[in-house]
Each structure stands twice: as C-alpha cells, then as structure tokens.
Amino acid sequence: MQTRLRIDNDGGQGAGVLCPPLAFSEIPGIPAASSRVTLFPALLAPRHLIFSALDGALLDPRTGSSADAEETLSELDRLKIPLVLVSARTRAEIEPLRRKLGNSHPFVAENGGGIFFPDGYMNVKIPGAVRKTRYLCIDQGRPYEEVCAALDEIAEQCGVGVAGFHHMNLREIADNTGLRPRDAELARTREYDEPFYFTSADETGIARFVEAARQQGFSARRGGMFWHFSSGCDPARAVRTLTQLFREAAHIKLRAVGIGADPEDIEWLQAVDQAILLPGKQPDPGSARAGKSKNIISGKAPGPAGWSETILNIIS
Numbered sequence: 001m002q003t004r005l006r007i008d009n010d011g012g013q014g015a016g017v018l019c020p021p022l023a024f025s026e027i028p029g030i031p032a033a034s035s036r037v038t039l040f041p042a043l044l045a046p047r048h049l050i051f052s053a054l055d056g057a058l059l060d061p062r063t064g065s066s067a068d069a070e071e072t073l074s075e076l077d078r079l080k081i082p083l084v085l086v087s088a089r090t091r092a093e094i095e096p097l098r099r100k101l102g103n104s105h106p107f108v109a110e111n112g113g114g115i116f117f118p119d120g121y122m123n124v125k126i127p128g129a130v131r132k133t134r135y136l137c138i139d140q141g142r143p144y145e146e147v148c149a150a151l152d153e154i155a156e157q158c159g160v161g162v163a164g165f166h167h168m169n170l171r172e173i174a175d176n177t178g179l180r181p182r183d184a185e186l187a188r189t190r191e192y193d194e195p196f197y198f199t200s201a202d203e204t205g206i207a208r209f210v211e212a213a214r215q216q217g218f219s220a221r222r223g224g225m226f227w228h229f230s231s232g233c234d235p236a237r238a239v240r241t242l243t244q245l246f247r248e249a250a251h252i253k254l255r256a257v258g259i260g261a262d263p264e265d266i267e268w269l270q271a272v273d274q275a276i277l278l279p280g281k282q283p284d285p286g287s288a289r290a291g292k293s294k295n296i297i298s299g300k301a302p303g304p305a306g307w308s309e310t311i312l313n314i315i316s
Helices: 067-078 091-101 144-158 170-177 181-187 203-215 235-250 263-269 288-295 303-315
Strands: 005-007 017-019 036-038 048-052 083-086 107-109 114-118 130-132 135-139 161-164 194-200 219-222 227-230 255-260 274-277
Touching: 048 235, 048 303, 067 303, 083 091, 083 235, 091 107, 091 181, 107 235, 114 235, 144 161, 144 194, 144 203, 144 227, 170 181, 194 203, 203 219, 235 255, 235 263, 255 263, 255 303, 263 274
Parallel strands: 048 083, 048 255, 083 107, 255 274
Antiparallel strands: 005 017, 107 114, 114 135, 130 135, 161 194, 194 227, 219 227
C-alpha cells in the first residue's frame, strides 16, 4: 500500500486532499530516471526546509556543545520540519554528531562531495543515487583515491611540495589538526576532499599549482587550517538539489532557510531563499565572499543560542 501525502489547501497538515505519488523531474547535474516517489510519512507538509552548518552554529565554537539548541531541535521535530546538515566534515565525523543531535534527515558531507539520504527516509529510488552502507548517496565529488593521485601528480608537475592527509599517519594528523586520536581517525576517513598544506612553494608556485589544478578539472582552495583539493564538490549545488527534491516530494514550495557561521558557508547560503550568517568569523573586507554576503542577514548571537533564536523567529 502506497503512502500518500495529505495537504490542506493552505499547505498545512490535517484534513485535505490525498495527493497521488509524485514523480521527480530531471534535476540538472543528476542523471534522469523514471522512478516515482512516495513521500515518507515522517515528512507531512512542513512549510520550511532548514539547512544548517554545524561548527559555530549548532555546535558551540569553543566547547562543541549543542545544549542551547536542544529545545529548538525538539520543536523542529514536533513540527516535522526537516533539518539538513551541511558541513566540510566527513561522513564518519557527522554520523556521531547526528546521533547526538537526534537528527534523522539527509546531510551534505565534505563541502558538497556527497549527499546522504538515510535508509528508508524516502520510499524512492533517488535519481543518480548509489547505496553506501545504510545510505543512498548522490556522489558529486570524484572518488578520494583519484583526488589524492591527482594532487600528487599536479604537485610534481608544478615543482611544489605538498602534504595531504593520505601522506600522514594518525598521530601526524592529530598533531596537525589538534584533534584527539579518535577524532583524527574520523577526519581521515575521507571520500571526496583532501586537506593538504604546501611544504615547499612560494606564492608563484602556489598560483601555478592552483591554475594547473583548475585546467585539469580540480579545485585547490585555501581553507582555515588547510588547503582543500577536490573535484566536483559543490555545497551550493547540493543544497539546490535537495531543495528541489523536497519540494517535488511535498508538492508545495517549501521555503529554504540556511544558517551558517563561517565565511566558508556563504557559498551555499546563496542557494537558499532566506540566509542568515551568525556572528563569528567574518569574510575579509573586499574579498569575493564579502561581496556575496551583502544579501545575507546577520544573526544576533553566535553558536547554538543564536542558532535557536534565529530558528524560532523564522518558524513562528
């Protein structure tokens, strides 16, 4: 027996018409498929779809605690509002955090390298998705092994020295990141994106490396602690893909809301209807990110407390 979504004429829950199963249309960047979808019963006509960063937003930037967000998380559950986590962290790092937060919705890992749908979340063969353990996954990024091989090859071509996670043992990763060994193990369990630093290169050599990577279909971008090397990782595209999937499944125009806490989040915050950047690290004045942040609302307080205040103001 197929599950059907009951939607009021005003988009709310309760009495209304029974909508037939909905077919996904083709989504740019994902292979077309003729599969039909039936919305999973847990998602009954929410009005909002929320995308959230983890670090500095749901997680306190100093302690990593999410205690100040617990009541708001419970309210989102009560209202059946999907909360999609968007992070540079690996799937292995995100999974224990999802359990701690009680989150059972899709998530985006490694800067848009992969979109992960928990098993049974939607009763649908998602176009372009492959099974990975208990998830269906849309792979946007090229496989980690290919990325690491290309990093080494391009570095050699350009005459620069690099050290990536795949060159380091567990202790070296822990020393270079400040992570505990157990957390370092989760951080090095990678699928798409390789953190690295230059061991021998001047600015000219670095520029030569970045351009060579671009010409060969790879991205080398400077992050907070490391450079990151990947191909196809795109958090904004992941957010757009998920938004369209949710909207077509719900058969209503959900309002996509994004909450970030770092200049790195600005890229995907541009892909939502309403974007908020919580106080904390700010983009350098005059940078490309600073220009893009002009249409993003500034939150009033940092961390989980500010996150909760922002969410409650939006959903109420």
